[in-house]
Amino acid sequence: MTNLKNEWRIDFRQTAADCNAQSQLPLPLIVQRVIDIATYHANHLNIGFDRLERENKRWVLTRLTIEMKRHPRIGEEYSMITWLESFNRHFSERNMAFVTPDGEALGYIRTIWSIINKETRQSEDIPDPERLADVINPRPCPIEKFRRMRPVSEPEFSDTYRFRYCDTDFNRHVNSGRYVELILNHFPMEYFDDRNVCRLELAYMKECYCGDEARVDYVTESPNALIAEIVVASEPICRARLTFDNA
DSSP states (O other), X not given: OEEETTEEEEEEEOOGGGOOTTSBOOHHHHHHHHHHHHHHHHHHTTOSXXXXXXXXXXXXXXXXXXXXXXXXXXXXXXXXXXXXXXXXXXXXEEEEXXXXXXXXXXXXXXXXXXXXXXXXXXXXXXXXXXXHHTTBOOOOOOXXXXXXXXXXXXXXXXXXXXOOGGGBOTTSSBXXXXXXXXXXXXXXXXXXXXXXXXXXXXXXXSOOOTTOXXXXXXXXXXXXXXXXXXXXTTEEEEEEEEEEEEO
């Protein structure tokens, strides 16, 4: 682990316990590690959980784009690196990279974060903008930014699911990675033997809670891409685009 002001790095070895059925680092775990490494770096910059908890605020992930050339496999060593690309009063753009010890780029991630008040759930200004300006990192993130998605008004197929205790986190709402699991679980295991999700784009729109009954609607966007929308009580909660390539 390195703790530079404008970059944070964590080293991993991919274990069998943290693999999916294709013996790879799974997408829901990538989402969790996105949140973890962003939290570590933000804490190091004194704008993370430790400070915001005292101020009755929280960072929330609003947009997420993951693009992988390939996923780490069992026993493989790799590092995850994060840095700030830009910010304004209300949003922060944070990028990430997966690299092997010999410098191979496995994939990149783009994220957008905002700060909300814990009680009102309304947006708050990002603290210490002068200090943040000093940690902007020009390191490139060579993937396309998040693209807008149309609502799924006429789904081709749907699933339903009621969120349970183990779907929630310390915020007492559904964990960010659970939405990815819910979307992927529509497909049989063998479906992913023949194809990979090479790009995942997620728009988090509202929070979901234990006991909420969700419907997941899917529609084909192109021959190699699907749009999925999670809906609770007729309101969209999360929208995702999955782009596939051959395994």
